[in-house]
Structure formats: structure tokens, C-alpha cells
Amino acid sequence: MGVAAIVGAAPPPRASPVGARVPQATATSAIAIAQSRWNVTASRGARTPHQTESAVGRMLEWSAGGSVAATELGYEFVHAVRNTCAVSAVDWVTFDCYGTLIDWEGGIYAALAPLLPRGIDRDELGQLYIAVEAEVERGQYLKYREVLNRASRLLLERLGRPLPETKPSPVPASLPSWRPFPEVPAALRRLRAGGPRVAILSNVDRDLLATSIAQLGIAPDLAITAEDAGSYKPAHGHWQVFQRRSGASPERTVHVGASLYHDVVPATALGYRTVFVNRHGEPLDSVRPTRVLRDLAALPDVIAELAAA
Incomplete structure (x- = not known):
């Protein structure tokens, strides 16, 4: 039985150039940036491998009903703030999780x-x-x-x-x-070493996301779920919560996702630069992400390039 018989119409074919540089679309709207900053309990400093494992462990303890304190956005990481370098053109990189990081x-x-x-x-x-x-x-x-x-x-x-x-x-x-794509853990470690903070904006529940984060090799600085937003992407709730909790602006944030519909289109409309992870060779049609990659292996280099632009 074909796709059309199940959903009424066939989805768009999958084919497009990969690694292409695409002009950024003009944002059609932008959410006002909240003034409150995300508060954490840790001192600023470099994150060691041991600290990363500790942060993941504490998050899993919280999701299982343990004693770890939870912030309004869902998680509190003991060593969450680690970027002490001068402010760059990319302060945050936000990720979709499933399809982008997890297969x-x-x-x-x-x-x-x-x-x-x-x-x-x-x-x-x-x-x-x-x-x-x-x-x-x-x-x-x-x-x-x-x-x-x-x-x-x-x-x-x-x-x-x-x-x-x-x-x-x-x-x-x-x-x-469900496992991460093979290149993901190394790409995330290399990205973090370059300085930007990392957030995950995912259409799942907190406890489910916690089990996947444990496989990524790093703990994100922020995690926003559908449970936090009360909605599912492509609705704008995830980005609204992210901006309120982080104080970050779209101009200094890059969003990375493997779905045009759920991630690239809404993030572009909100003024974010976007990286489309085109794992299936989908056509772009009228959508214009900032960059297009086949997988995440080259993402740290792309973010460094965007930060220097």
C-alpha cells in the first residue's frame, strides 16, 4: 500500500543539493526578547568530561523523580554555564533532537x-x-x-x-x-569546544528526552520540550520559551534541524539563521535555510564560519 493511500497525498520527493550555501530569508516576524536571564547555581568555568557525565546523571535522576532541582524550563545542570570567552556572533546553537541528533x-x-x-x-x-x-x-x-x-x-x-x-x-x-546518528557525539563535543552554548528544542516529554540526551556525549545547557511549551513545533512555543529562559536573541542564535516543516520554516520566520540537516536529499522549494548539510560532521566548522561572518 502506498503513501497516498494512507495519508491522502504523497509527500514531496526527496532530492536537493547538499552543502549548499543558501541566502537567509528575511524574517517575517520576531518575538520580543524577554529581559530575564536564565539563572543557574554553578560558577562559570570549563566543563570537564567528569562534570558532563555528572550533569547527565543528575538530569536522569530528576526525570525519574529524584531530588535534583528543576528550573522552570525543566532541567537544572550543575555545570551548565561554561562559555567564558568573548561574546561572538553565535552565542547559542539550538537543535531539534529526533531526526537531527537521534535516529x-x-x-x-x-x-x-x-x-x-x-x-x-x-x-x-x-x-x-x-x-x-x-x-x-x-x-x-x-x-x-x-x-x-x-x-x-x-x-x-x-x-x-x-x-x-x-x-x-x-x-x-x-x-x-533509539540511537544517535554515528557522527553526532563527536560533532557535539567539537561544537561545544568552540564556545557556543547548546540547547535542544524537542517535540517530546521531559523524561523521554532525558533518556536520549544520555546517549549524546554532552549535556545541553538548556532543554525545552513540548511539555514545557504546551505545544508542538512548528508552533512557536519552543522558541518563545527558549528566548524567555536564555535571554538569547534570534540574531545571535543558530537553529539546526532535519525538518523543513517543524524547524527550518518556523525558525526562519522568527529571525533565526538555520542549518538544515538534509539526511534524505529533500527539495528545498521556496524554503531558504542559511546552510544545508547532509549530516552534522561539518557543523562545528559551519558555526565557526557563521560566527566569524
Whole structure:
């Protein structure tokens, strides 16, 4: 069964130049920057590997209901502030998580493969799932664990393989096992060594994101979830919360994402420079990210170039 039969229309074909430099689109709107700064309890200084592991461990303890203090934005990292260099043209780099840092397509395919009809490959399943999940997210706000449950059930139903009501969907429980793309941990470590602070803006719940952050090799300075924003991207809630909590301006922040729809289009509209991680060779059409990369291996060099511009 094809994509059109499931979602009513085929998604756009995937093909585009990679590594291209693209003129930045003029922002159509910008959110006023809140004056309050993000407060942390740690002294400023360089983050050692031990401190990074400690920060991740404390975040996981908090997400499991432990005693770690939580800030309004969700997490408090003991060694969160580490950038003591002179202010550069890029103070923050914000990331989408799933599809950009974590291979969600591989994770969902592995979870659903035993239940799928023959002939559905990973790429087709990814297109089908994206469309169905967006349909679920357009309704009232739900925790992401429930979005995963409803979207996977709806997808299987439309593929002619409905799950019995008494059988749980395997997808929500599979998320902690989803792995980073191979180049991601090294790219993040190299990026952080260059000076910018790192934030993750993700369409998931706090506890689910915590399990994925533990696999990235660094702890972000900020993590904003759909739970914090009360909405899902492409709505602007994640960026609004990020600006209030960090005090950062769009002009000094670069947003990195693998979805034109969820990340590049809304971030560009809000005045951010954007890096589109085009893992599937999608056409850009009228969307104009600042840079286009095939994966994140070259991202630290791109950010350094943008900071020096």
C-alpha cells in the first residue's frame, strides 16, 4: 500500500543539493526578547568530561523523580554555564533532537517491523509516520508518549494491521533505545569546544528526552520540550520559551534541524539563521535555510564560519 493511500497525498520527493550555501530569508516576524536571564547555581568555568557525565546523571535522576532541582524550563545542570570567552556572533546553537541528533526512523521501524505488511521499507514507513503523527498533534495537546501510542496505532490500522485494544503499541517503550546518528557525539563535543552554548528544542516529554540526551556525549545547557511549551513545533512555543529562559536573541542564535516543516520554516520566520540537516536529499522549494548539510560532521566548522561572518 502506498503513501497516498494512507495519508491522502504523497509527500514531496526527496532530492536537493547538499552543502549548499543558501541566502537567509528575511524574517517575517520576531518575538520580543524577554529581559530575564536564565539563572543557574554553578560558577562559570570549563566543563570537564567528569562534570558532563555528572550533569547527565543528575538530569536522569530528576526525570525519574529524584531530588535534583528543576528550573522552570525543566532541567537544572550543575555545570551548565561554561562559555567564558568573548561574546561572538553565535552565542547559542539550538537543535531539534529526533531526526537531527537521534535516529527516530530507525527506532520506529525496528519497533513496528514485526507488525508491518510486507513491502514497507524504512523510508516509506518514515513518510507515513510523519504524516500520521502530524495529524495527531494537530488536535488538543497530548503528552508525547500518548502521541506515539495514538499515531502508531492509527498507522497500523490504516495499513490493515490494527493492534488489539488490549495490546500496547511497542513504539513508546522503544524510544529510550533509539540511537544517535554515528557522527553526532563527536560533532557535539567539537561544537561545544568552540564556545557556543547548546540547547535542544524537542517535540517530546521531559523524561523521554532525558533518556536520549544520555546517549549524546554532552549535556545541553538548556532543554525545552513540548511539555514545557504546551505545544508542538512548528508552533512557536519552543522558541518563545527558549528566548524567555536564555535571554538569547534570534540574531545571535543558530537553529539546526532535519525538518523543513517543524524547524527550518518556523525558525526562519522568527529571525533565526538555520542549518538544515538534509539526511534524505529533500527539495528545498521556496524554503531558504542559511546552510544545508547532509549530516552534522561539518557543523562545528559551519558555526565557526557563521560566527566569524
